[in-house]
Amino acid sequence: MFFKKKLNHENVESGDFPLKSNHPDVVFLDNACTSLKPREVIEGISSYYSEFGSCALRSVHKLGKQTTTAVDHARKKISQFVGLKKAEEVIFTRGATDSINLLCRSFQWSEGDEVIISSLEHNSNLLPWIALGEGQRVNLNIWNIDKDGRFDLKELEALLSKKESKLLSLCSDSNIIPIDLPLAEIISLAHKNDVLVHLDASQTLLHRPLNFNDLNFDFMSFSFHKILGPTGIGALCLKEEHYDKMKPAILGGETVVNVTNKAYVLSDPPHCYEAGIGSYAEIFGAVKAIEYIEKIGYSQIQKKEEELSLLMQEGLESLRGMTFLGPGLNSHLVNLYLGEMDSGELSILLDKNYNIMTRAGVHCGHYWYNQNQLNPSLRISAAFYNTESDIQRLVEALQEVSKNYL
Amino acid sequence: MLDTGCCGTNLRNDRISFWGYFTLAFPALIVLSAMYPLSFLIGSERRGKWKTIVVSLYEMSKRIILVPKLKLFISTKIYLISPVLSGFTFKLFNLFWMMSMWFLLAWIVLTIQRLI
Structure with a gap:
């Protein structure tokens, strides 16, 4: 041995x-691809279909109300898990990729704005920004992290100090190599230069906590399937004040409170960002995943x-x-x-x-x-x-x- | 290509061309290996270089992607009998395959000659 x-x-x-x-x-x-699922998570998913089976926020019958209550509870639970004050600061998505695309397409960019990412990002935190650059006048700057995981904070600082820099979007942990980014220092640098910070926490939350209270970042994306939860569900978490800088890119069911032939009135966030029926069963499973992590x-x-x-x-x-x-x-x-x-x-x-x-x-x-x-x-x-x-x-x-x- | 999903297992940047190896490096490997006993006549320094070339040509053969699914299928089946034999098959598969192709080519040429 x-x-x-x-x-x-x-x-x-x-x-x-x-x-x-x-x-x-x-x-x-x-496990960096996807995590195993505890029994509670699988039972949580099943419980939606066997005990609730209705639409949240829409139906006033008792099963519908129970589903709404359970989804509200899930949102609250997730917001607490990531250190946010309000449940409304959690937008349900299909996963981290969907979250980043949502942020990318909902943020109100100005011509000439620049986004900074690291060279080590997963395609999900690279391709949406490249595509954004193709469609609009938003430029992408890439901060280099070499094959040994070495990086130069001065290089990042130079990018952040450009007046056009608007958002820094980084993975908090990489799915490629182990890397220990000085996140507190990076976030502080970004905020000093009036640059918002988005963290892709997909590879982090299975292994260690990451929350808004400790690090004061602005946006966070993650997928539940990487943290013991079901596939097809994730979250874009953000501080409430940043809703002012966003406008929903995808519209549909439950995103509006009224519609005429020429105009519509949006629902309050986060609902205006969650077009269509929710992934309720997956949300039920996601809560169980968080509870399991908290139990351990x-x-x-x-x-x-x-x-x-x-x-x-x-x-x-x-x-x-x-x-x-x-x-x-x-x-x-x-x-x-x-x-x-x-x-x-x-x-x-x-x-x-x-x-x-x-x-x-x-x-x-x-x-x-x-x-x-x-x-x-x-x-x-x-x-x-x-x-x-x-x-x-x-x-x-x-x-x-x-x-x-x- | 290997059936390993979308994640870029086929993106090696040090691949060696099959046809280049098959027509040049492989015959050189066979000739130099077959003549290796002669290297004892040319001094230890030159013999060392000879050996380095043979080993390099052999190592190059492993970088060719040649019916990888068949190679893995055979190797993993043989593993159930003997891990050592499985490794041996895995390492020499490309050379064996190319040798077979040369024999096949030779047979075709000889057959055509006979027919003419």
Whole structure:
């Protein structure tokens, strides 16, 4: 046994995650793509269909009212989870991509405005801004983060100090490499230059808290499927005062209070930003995901993930042919190359031969890979419900692949 | 291409052209490997260079994408019998495939010659 420490998993019951029970041989290390779902979340989704089954905000019958109350409760719960004061500061979306597109298209830009993003952004926080630049006179500036995760704050400060800069949109954690951005300093710099800050928190909230109270940013997007919740539901969270700078880009059911043949009167936010019927079942599941995270507690989650990171570090750093992308190994997320082996082939070998689920490719970070002239790589991403045995199997598998297939 | 979704596993920037390797590097690898015993006649320094070229040509063969699904299918099936044999198959698959293609080409040429 090459591991020095034993893990403590007393807060995560073995039956909490049905997928793990149904596939006991599978090691799931693709958590940066999507997380596993606790039983409560699955039951929460099911409870909407079996116990509520109605439309919120529209129907006055008792099932409709119950659904409205439950959705209002969910909005409140989410606003508290991210440190916002009012439930109205949470807009339900289909996910982080939808949230960022909504912000991008609803914000009232002026000609010549500039948006700053980092080079490490997921396509969901890059493509909407590129597209915005094509359609309107909004320019995109990209702050460079190199292949080792190094960055220059002075370069960012220079971009922020341009009078045209309007919004800084950054990931709080990357899905490609582990990176520790000094968010407090960056946000302070941005605000000093009258630049608003949007954080893409998709890769953060499964692992650590991030809230408006602590960091004073302006907008935040995330997807629930990455934080134990269902797919197809996310949120754009914002401070209430920023609604003044926005106008809904998508209109439809429940976005208006009155309509004539030439005009309409918008509902109050957040409803005017939620056109069409809501994803109620997913909202029910999302609340259960937050409750599950609160039950385990971020301190326990972080403690477990630190232990798992240490085990990965111990097991992987001495493997033949292994090279790592980014600043190093001290994270639940590791991005690597094994010799010259194709990352797709490696991922398939790990799946077929060892039942280990990983992710290969450029991880929706085409720009960063192209800019740094990097080949597609293999990403291993652990979460607090992974076990010592999972990491041991991964290390043993990579040892065998390194020995036999390189 | 590999069936690994949209996430760019096919975006390697160090791919080697199949036809380039098949027509130039592969014959060179075969000839240099077959003649390797002769390298003992030319001194250790030159023998070292010879070996480096052979190893480099062999390593290059791994960067060619050649029926990858078949390679992985065969390798993963053989893994159930022997991990070592599976690795061996995986590493030498491209060379084996190209050797087969050369034999096939040779057979076609010889057959045509015979017919003429």
